[in-house]
Amino acid sequence: MEKGMPALSVAEAKELAHYVKHSHVQIFNAVPLGKWLTAISRACGFRDWNVMSTKAPKLPDVAHDTWVYSCLGFAIVCSPGIATSYHLVHHRSFNSNMEQVAEELAQTIAASAEHRFSKAVSKFSLLDPVDPVEAWVGFDRHKHRRYSTALPPVQVTLAEGEVTIWLWWLRPSYQIRAADVGGPESLTFYSLDEQSVTSKDECVTTSFLRALTGKVLPKRHCYYCTELPNERNIYRLMLVQEGSREGQATHHTYDNHDSAAKQTMALNSSLGLSQRDARNISAIFFRHDPYYEEEYFDDYSHNDLAPEKRIP
Incomplete structure (x- = not known):
């Protein structure tokens, strides 16, 4: 300009x-x-x-x-x-x-x-x-x-x-x-x-x-819920530091995503964080989250035919 x-x-x-x-x-x-x-x-x-x-x-x-x-x-x-x-x-x-x-x-x-x-x-x-x-x-x-x-x-x-x-x-x-x-x-x-x-x-x-x-703000933390189970059939909430691609496993575990997501919001609210704050804090972790897909897919490699290839 x-x-x-x-x-x-x-x-x-x-x-x-x-x-x-x-x-x-x-x-x-x-x-x-x-x-x-x-x-x-x-x-x-x-x-x-x-x-x-x-x-x-x-x-x-x-x-x-x-x-x-x-x-x-x-x-x-x-x-x-x-x-x-x-x-x-x-x-x-x-x-x-x-x-x-x-x-x-x-x-x-x-x-x-x-x-x-x-x-x-x-x-x-x-x-x-x-x-x-x-x-x-x-x-x-x-x-x-x-x-x-x-x-x-x-x-x-x-x-x-x-x-x-x-x-x-x-x-x-x-x-x-x-x-x-x-x-x-x-x-x-x-x-x-x-x-x-x-x-x-x-x-x-x-x-x-x-x-x-002139002051550097301390890094913030938030709770994070993965889209897919990060243990077999279990959603364990992660504690994520702002700017980090790694998270710390917590003792909060749930057997369905809705319950895990609801508790994530409640815990973040108790920290004084809005949903937008939490998304901002966990942005880098989210970008590198592998979703742990290999953890819950069954392995059929030992069979001659995988289920979808078996003859009825």
Whole structure:
């Protein structure tokens, strides 16, 4: 993005406002779209939406009919007795990554906030939507947004709850459709997808808080249930450390997946973890989990004919 250019075009700001509105209502009462447009315009350096809609480009300056992928971080900083502030970082370059966005957003907040975040104690959670994770549906305000999801923001608390920061880490993708004869250009096929993990397999918010506070967060742990039995006909829950591909077997055992999964959720909840937190923590372990398939398939190699080849 060129120096002096707004972080978002008018079209992109409208899309972000719709997303944040749907995301925010998962936790709080609905906020009118106009207030989100004002918040986003202030995060982009404008006094209000009326000014931004007049002075910012109507569309992003990108090639026509080419997919554009970018990284965006949006933050709301709240503290009793201090005016709420809004911050936004958006990278459109081809080689941009979310870790850079997180670090830049942290620097922006630290430079403008009245609080001193250096060495502050912090914690965060990727909040779950109102509906169960299995029932998540696409954010479908219009057809061309059908692949987007409006998940709740990340909640960060610092200085023993004195400061709360709401975070959105998003990957916009879109095309600019060339104008037809006599018609205007348009933003089409727009989607906003959450990205909670960096290319280095680290939680984006972890990178953000390390840059904001200068402190390295301790590795978190969660309980994990394998998709298939990890002992013969038994599901033994594993305790997994964030970023690890290995887990520790626990004493929690179940004879069916539903019971094991239900207890996994309950145990993680007792640790203060949402379902999204647990999925984030166990992401690398999940990626390398062999599912132990060889443990429970019967071996027919000693027979002349395997069961499926026997003549009736």
